[in-house]
Structure formats: structure tokens, C-alpha cells
Amino acid sequence: MGDSIYGPDRGRSQKRGTHISHHNEWTEADGARAGAIGVVRDRVRAIGHSERAWPVRRITVASDRLLYRLTRGRWTTTSVSRIPSLTLLVTRSNGDRAVVPLQYVSIDSSIYVLGTNWGQPKHPLWTGWLLRNSDCAINVNGRERNCAAVHIEDAAREEIWQRVLHISPYYGQCQDRAHRELRIFRLDPRD
Numbered sequence: 001m002g003d004s005i006y007g008p009d010r011g012r013s014q015k016r017g018t019h020i021s022h023h024n025e026w027t028e029a030d031g032a033r034a035g036a037i038g039v040v041r042d043r044v045r046a047i048g049h050s051e052r053a054w055p056v057r058r059i060t061v062a063s064d065r066l067l068y069r070l071t072r073g074r075w076t077t078t079s080v081s082r083i084p085s086l087t088l089l090v091t092r093s094n095g096d097r098a099v100v101p102l103q104y105v106s107i108d109s110s111i112y113v114l115g116t117n118w119g120q121p122k123h124p125l126w127t128g129w130l131l132r133n134s135d136c137a138i139n140v141n142g143r144e145r146n147c148a149a150v151h152i153e154d155a156a157r158e159e160i161w162q163r164v165l166h167i168s169p170y171y172g173q174c175q176d177r178a179h180r181e182l183r184i185f186r187l188d189p190r191d
Contacts, residue, residue, distance in 0.1 A: 083103055084104050084105070084106060085103050085104065086111070086138045086139060086140045087102070088136060088137075089137040089138070090126050090130060090133075091136070092125075093132065098125075098126065098129070100124075100126045102126075104187075105167050105171075107163050107167070110186050110188070111140075111186070112152075112184055112187070113184075113187065114164065114174075114184050115185075116174040117178065118174070119173070119175075119177035119178050120178060121178055121179060123180070123183060127183040130149040130185055131151060131183075134150070135149075136187070138187055145191060146190040146191050147190055148190055149185040149187055149188075150185060150186045150187075151183065152185065157184055160184055164184070
């Protein structure tokens with residue numbers, strides 16, 4: 001659809017020669033038409049839906065943290081599959097900095113992250129850290145920006161939630177599995 005303030009809107013633009021959906025919606029037909037990239041994308045998304053996949057999830061997160069250090073944020077395991085992803089740099093409760101690889105959704109040139117925790121019942125730790133201290137940084141394709149995380153609640157949350165579901169029904173499946181309302185944050189650039 002175009003470039004966001006964070007660079008090319010990788011997951012939303014239609015790639016020439018493939019039939020990738022315009023709004024990050026992904027179907028089996030898209031996967032078949034997109035070849036190997038479609039297969040990788042399907043597998044990455046499927047990880048969040050399997051109860052037995054926790055070792056793969058842990059390895060994926062650890063790999064993304066290592067790739068972040070080695071490539072200065074230019075590569076992640078999910079970026080290969082064209083799922084829009086970023087690395088969140090957030091301050092933990094003890095004051096240490098945490099590196100958290102996440103998928104994101106771009107709406108009206110703003111970046112939104114959702115606390116899916118792979119559909120688990122508890123909120124991910126990073127969402128609690130952002131509630132305590134909204135100062136954070138993100139790295140998208142090797143480009144780092146300081147941000148303020150804005151927790152989206154009430155009517156504003158419902159509006160954004162509907163748009164998120166339109167872009168990626170995956171988040172609705174995560175919320176259903178988790179039996180809790182997913183926390184949503186908009187990451188506003190400070191610089």
C-alpha cells in the first residue's frame with residue numbers, strides 16, 4: 001500500500017508476480033501461489049496455533065534475538081516469511097533492557113503491536129513493562145527509532161481491534177485461545 005514512517009510497508013504491498021493479499025490476509029491459495037515463501041509464512045503462522053510447538057517458539061525467539069545482535073536488526077526469522085516484524089527494545093522491571101521480537105500491524109502509517117503471547121492465558125511480560133514505562137525503541141529492517149508506547153483501550157481499542165482483525169484474523173484466534181483481551185499498543189515515534 002505504500003511506505004509508512006518506518007520504511008517500506010512490507011507486509012501490505014502486493015508483490016509483482018505473486019498474489020499476496022493486499023491486507024496481510026493469508027490463505028492456502030496465496031501460499032500455493034507464492035511458492036517457498038508462502039510455505040515458510042504458513043509454517044511461521046502455524047507455530048502460534050499448536051500447543052506442542054512451545055520448543056519451536058522458544059527457538060524462534062532465541063534465534064531472532066541472536067539475529068538482532070548479529071545483523072543489527074536487519075534480519076529475523078519471521079522477516080523471511082514476509083510477516084511484518086520488528087524488534088522491541090523495552091525496559092524490564094529491574095531496569096535491564098529486553099529485546100523482544102514481535103509481529104506488528106500497520107494502520108494509517110502507525111505501528112501497532114498486540115500482546116498475543118502465542119495465545120497463552122497470561123499477558124506477555126513485555127506488555128506489563130510497557131504499561132509501567134512507555135519509553136521504548138523499535139528496530140524495523142535495521143532502522144532503530146525511539147518510541148512511546150500508547151496503550152489502546154475502550155472505544156479506541158474496539159475500533160483498532162476491528163481493523164486488526166480485517167488485516168489478520170490470526171489475532172482473533174489468539175485472543176479466543178487465550179480467553180483474555182489482548183493488550184494493544186501503538187508505538188509513536190519520538191524522533
